Amino acid sequence: NGSSETGGEGKKKITLRIGSGHSTSNPWITALEDYFVKNVSERVKNETNYEINWVKNYGGSVITLGNELQGVQDGLVDIGCTILVFEASRLPLVDMVYSMPFSCSDPLIVADVVKAMYKEYPEFTTVYEEKFNQHYLGIGVSDPYGFFSTKEVKSLDDVAGMKIGAAGINLAWIEGSGAAGVQTSLNDTYQNLQTNVCQATIQPTHSCINLKVPEVAPYYLDANFNVVPFNSVTVNKQTWDSLPKEVQTILTEVGDGYLDYEAKYINSVHEKDLSDVVKMGGKVITLSRAEQVRWAASLPDIVNDLVKRLNNAGFRGSEIVERYYQLLEERGVERIRNWNTANTK
Amino acid sequence: MSPIVIAVFSLALLLILIFSGVHLNISLMITSFATVLLFTGRINVAMNVLSQSAWGSVRQYMFGVIPLFVLMGMLANLSGASSDLYDAAALMLKKVRGGVGIATVIANAIFAAITGVTVASAAIFTKIALPQMNRLKYEKKFSLGTIAGSAILGMLIPPSLLMIVYGSQADVSIGKLFVAAIVPGLIMTFAFILVIAVVGKVKPEYIPVVEELSEFEKENYWKIVLKPWPIIMLILVTLGGIWGGFFTPTEAGGIGAFGAFVLVLFKKGFNREEIWETLLSAGATSGSVLILLISASTYSKTLSMCGIINSISFFVEGLTIPPLGIILIFMFILMVLGCILDSTSILLLTTPLMCPIVQDLGYDMVWFGIIMIIAIETGMVTPPFGMNVFTVKSSLQGIEGYEGTTVNDIFKGSTWYLIAIIAVDLLLVLVPVLVTYLPNNM
Amino acid sequence: MDVIRKISKGFEKFLSWMDGIASISIAVIMVLITADVLSRLLFNKPFVGTAEIVSSIIIIVCFLEIPYVSMRKGHVRTTVLYDMVGRKGKDIIDIVACLLGIVAYGLIIKASFPGFLNAIDINEAEIAGSFRITTVPGRFAIIFGSVLMILEFLNQIIKYSYDLVTGKSSEGEGGSK
Numbered sequence: 001n002g003s004s005e006t007g008g009e010g011k012k013k014i015t016l017r018i019g020s021g022h023s024t025s026n027p028w029i030t031a032l033e034d035y036f037v038k039n040v041s042e043r044v045k046n047e048t049n050y051e052i053n054w055v056k057n058y059g060g061s062v063i064t065l066g067n068e069l070q071g072v073q074d075g076l077v078d079i080g081c082t083i084l085v086f087e088a089s090r091l092p093l094v095d096m097v098y099s100m101p102f103s104c105s106d107p108l109i110v111a112d113v114v115k116a117m118y119k120e121y122p123e124f125t126t127v128y129e130e131k132f133n134q135h136y137l138g139i140g141v142s143d144p145y146g147f148f149s150t151k152e153v154k155s156l157d158d159v160a161g162m163k164i165g166a167a168g169i170n171l172a173w174i175e176g177s178g179a180a181g182v183q184t185s186l187n188d189t190y191q192n193l194q195t196n197v198c199q200a201t202i203q204p205t206h207s208c209i210n211l212k213v214p215e216v217a218p219y220y221l222d223a224n225f226n227v228v229p230f231n232s233v234t235v236n237k238q239t240w241d242s243l244p245k246e247v248q249t250i251l252t253e254v255g256d257g258y259l260d261y262e263a264k265y266i267n268s269v270h271e272k273d274l275s276d277v278v279k280m281g282g283k284v285i286t287l288s289r290a291e292q293v294r295w296a297a298s299l300p301d302i303v304n305d306l307v308k309r310l311n312n313a314g315f316r317g318s319e320i321v322e323r324y325y326q327l328l329e330e331r332g333v334e335r336i337r338n339w340n341t342a343n344t345k
Numbered sequence: 346m347s348p349i350v351i352a353v354f355s356l357a358l359l360l361i362l363i364f365s366g367v368h369l370n371i372s373l374m375i376t377s378f379a380t381v382l383l384f385t386g387r388i389n390v391a392m393n394v395l396s397q398s399a400w401g402s403v404r405q406y407m408f409g410v411i412p413l414f415v416l417m418g419m420l421a422n423l424s425g426a427s428s429d430l431y432d433a434a435a436l437m438l439k440k441v442r443g444g445v446g447i448a449t450v451i452a453n454a455i456f457a458a459i460t461g462v463t464v465a466s467a468a469i470f471t472k473i474a475l476p477q478m479n480r481l482k483y484e485k486k487f488s489l490g491t492i493a494g495s496a497i498l499g500m501l502i503p504p505s506l507l508m509i510v511y512g513s514q515a516d517v518s519i520g521k522l523f524v525a526a527i528v529p530g531l532i533m534t535f536a537f538i539l540v541i542a543v544v545g546k547v548k549p550e551y552i553p554v555v556e557e558l559s560e561f562e563k564e565n566y567w568k569i570v571l572k573p574w575p576i577i578m579l580i581l582v583t584l585g586g587i588w589g590g591f592f593t594p595t596e597a598g599g600i601g602a603f604g605a606f607v608l609v610l611f612k613k614g615f616n617r618e619e620i621w622e623t624l625l626s627a628g629a630t631s632g633s634v635l636i637l638l639i640s641a642s643t644y645s646k647t648l649s650m651c652g653i654i655n656s657i658s659f660f661v662e663g664l665t666i667p668p669l670g671i672i673l674i675f676m677f678i679l680m681v682l683g684c685i686l687d688s689t690s691i692l693l694l695t696t697p698l699m700c701p702i703v704q705d706l707g708y709d710m711v712w713f714g715i716i717m718i719i720a721i722e723t724g725m726v727t728p729p730f731g732m733n734v735f736t737v738k739s740s741l742q743g744i745e746g747y748e749g750t751t752v753n754d755i756f757k758g759s760t761w762y763l764i765a766i767i768a769v770d771l772l773l774v775l776v777p778v779l780v781t782y783l784p785n786n787m
Numbered sequence: 788m789d790v791i792r793k794i795s796k797g798f799e800k801f802l803s804w805m806d807g808i809a810s811i812s813i814a815v816i817m818v819l820i821t822a823d824v825l826s827r828l829l830f831n832k833p834f835v836g837t838a839e840i841v842s843s844i845i846i847i848v849c850f851l852e853i854p855y856v857s858m859r860k861g862h863v864r865t866t867v868l869y870d871m872v873g874r875k876g877k878d879i880i881d882i883v884a885c886l887l888g889i890v891a892y893g894l895i896i897k898a899s900f901p902g903f904l905n906a907i908d909i910n911e912a913e914i915a916g917s918f919r920i921t922t923v924p925g926r927f928a929i930i931f932g933s934v935l936m937i938l939e940f941l942n943q944i945i946k947y948s949y950d951l952v953t954g955k956s957s958e959g960e961g962g963s964k
């Protein structure tokens with residue numbers, strides 16, 4: 001809350017409440033702690049007359065999953081890490097890659113593209129300020145979304161008739177594949193697979209490894225579903241305004257570096273996760289490019305729907321979505337299907 | 346201001362409000378607002394803690410279990426299941442000393458498997474079983490205590506509103522809690538039966554008359570014994586479905602309520618008025634529980650935000666007491682609170698403070714939930730405020746032979762059962778595997 | 788007092804309609820879930836959006852019920868002190884409790900309003916694939932229910948004050964559990 005009192009060594013203490021709906025067992029929160037909190041603490045202590053006193057509220061103890069954006073807006077925490085998968089309706093632009101399946105599953109490339117996009121289009125970050133009473137500090141990316149199944153899947157045909165558990169907006173990735181979507185929260189995933197409520201799940205890979213999902217769904221399909229901008233780090237506007245200039249500068253600079261740190265960390269975590277799949281008795285299968293093309297073709301043109309949604313919300317939807325694909329192409333990633341990125345069909 | 350000062354202020358304000366008789370939900374919200382205002386100095390933030398909880402804390406699929414299990418229990422009762430269960434058990438146990446009392450316990454235990462609240466059982470069985478015990482000249486206090494005590498099974502045998510509340514507050518799977526409670530629930534049922542058997546032996550004058558079967562009962566034996574089969578089926582489908590993983594607790598609630606509805610239709614036909622009344626009262630009960638969950642979430646957010654939980658954990662873990670000692674102290678605190686507060690309130694007030702500590706100590710949170718709920722349930726039969734005892738008292742109207750009964754008589758008669766509850770809780774504290782075996786092998 | 792009594796009666800009637808609407812919603816949840824499970828088990832076709840619909844209804848059930856529960860004196864409270872004081876003491880406790888209630892629910896309304904307006908503004912929705920369910924009714928229910936709560940508190944304050952001043956019962960009996 002930016003309230004300051006004088007602490008030891010003549011340094012003024014600034015109390016900052018930081019939180020997220022996710023706990024520190026998730027790599028993006030680990031990165032937040034190991035990089036962001038750590039560096040902000042050190043730099044503020046070394047470079048200014050202040051010291052940060054953190055009150056940590058991870059794991060939904062103050063802002064629960066799906067209510068983080070509003071939690072920061074309302075000042076329940078000073079700094080919040082919003083898990084963006086639940087914000088498709090409030091932050092459609094920030095969440096656009098969720099509606100662009102099979103675009104790219106390399107955390108490092110996506111991070112690089114996101115950085116370029118955010119530089120080119122300030123609306124990605126100013127939206128927090130304009131609509132949600134908070135100031136953008138940083139963004140992180142997900143690990144590749146995993147597809148774990150109880151029987152081996154090699155092609156689009158194999159998923160026909162399957163019940164597939166996924167949360168929220170990801171359900172769109174299987175519409176048209178012949179599979180049925182089952183709304184599943186991460187916590188129910190293990191039991192649902194074990195008891196055949198569903199035969200496959202689409203969730204962030206590392207979370208599935210944490211939950212030992214390969215024990216009950218041993219087949220991991222590298223389907224190239226996506227790496228997405230996954231979590232944003234923002235600070236409440238009133239808190240921000242109350243902070244000393246030099247502390248603001250440090251928050252901005254450290255926040256800027258979060259993406260690189262987090263993407264590298266996620267990337268290394270993912271490599272280990274894949275070897276853990278095998279250790280837990282699972283099998284890693286890669287969906288061939290031809291099958292990816294078929295899968296993408298089976299979907300309705302959800303990219304075009306996205307463009308329309310963004311344009312209607314007052315964003316430069318056609319331009320921005322097209323630009324994302326172009327930036328990927330500049331890095332050698334071809335688009336899977338000729339989505340209609342213009343507004344009209 | 347330091348978290349400790351704020352913690353003291355916050356708890357003091359909360360207790361003053363609660364004991365002054367301000368409704369729990371309002372006490373929690375006002376305390377949260379004042380505490381956050383004091384800590385942050387920002388009135389907007391303090392206000393937003395309330396709106397965030399109102400919007401975010403119960404708007405989840407999981408909370409569908411609350412109205413559904415409440416409705417299921419009420420519909421099952423409307424169908425006459427409780428008296429069918431009692432009749433069947435009483436007939437089978439007729440020739441046993443204390444048979445009618447044991448039948449009350451068993452009927453309570455089975456009915457508990459379909460109801461999420463306990464007060465209803467206390468009211469129903471006062472009407473059904475008490476006249477029978479009176480006819481057989483059971484000692485009055487003992488028979489009253491039997492009813493007040495055995496009604497506790499309603500909350501200890503799944504489904505249980507307390508387990509739902511605990512699961513949501515401590516972030517523990519409700520399905521696992523339900524499964525974990527099966528063995529403790531059976532042990533508790535057995536302990537209650539043991540109480541009656543022992544009393545029958547030690548104080549035969551408490552249970553003087555044992556009857557033979559009448560001609561009518563001999564002729565209709567199997568008809569009466571098998572009459573509750575539909576309700577048993579319903580229990581098997583709902584609880585078995587959760588256990589076997591065919592559906593989530595919310596789905597089990599939906600199916601169970603629907604099944605109970607069908608049962609009512611078959612047994613009593615479509616009585617629009619009765620069904621509507623049942624639906625209305627299920628709605629009201631759900632509303633009052635949901636607002637408690639919202640206000641409790643306000644309070645637990647407040648405790649985290651202001652660093653109060655960290656300070657208290659730090660303090661407790663700094664004490665040189667072995668972990669088991671801390672658990673026992675917690676159990677004791679819960680039982681003391683049980684004397685003056687109702688079960689849901691205690692659970693809501695203590696989970697945010699106790700659970701982080703117990704988790705840090707490395708204990709199983711499913712296990713802790715169960716032993717916590719049992720400790721809290723002692724409060725249903727301890728004076729001065731004992732919900733089951735009050736319910737029995739208010740249901741006594743019009744029952745012959747109990748005109749001069751005081752609340753204290755019922756408290757006294759419940760003592761036997763209170764001892765049994767405490768003994769079972771201690772057993773589960775010392776032998777955790779009794780709780781954890783089933784959920785860990787789901 | 789007659790006019791006030793009439794208004795009060797009418798208002799209480801309205802609250803029981805809200806109770807009715809909420810209760811019907813519970814029946815809707817029951818049927819929806821049963822249909823979803825049966826469709827999944829028998830036809831391998833779960834409904835998309837059941838979870839979102841159920842969670843949206845829950846919040847509506849809660850806020851439509853609480854004013855009715857309040858009218859029926861059904862909210863949880865401790866009566867240890869309450870039972871010890873006399874008639875006047877009880878009235879004073881009840882009036883203070885109602886005033887605090889007005890504060891609490893007033894704060895909820897004030898803090899929930901911007902979120903409600905924003906939800907209308909941006910078409911806020913819960914999303915499951917291409918299935919979208921609007922959050923506007925849920926956000927409205929919080930404000931609407933809280934307004935009814937405040938009106939019910941005022942209704943009670945009038946009654947308790949009448950009791951306190953005249954020493955006669957206006958009609959309602961004191962608070963119970």
Ligand code: NA
Binds near residue numbers: 456458461498502
């Ligand atoms: Na029960």
Ligand code: NA
Binds near residue numbers: 685725726731
């Ligand atoms: Na008690």
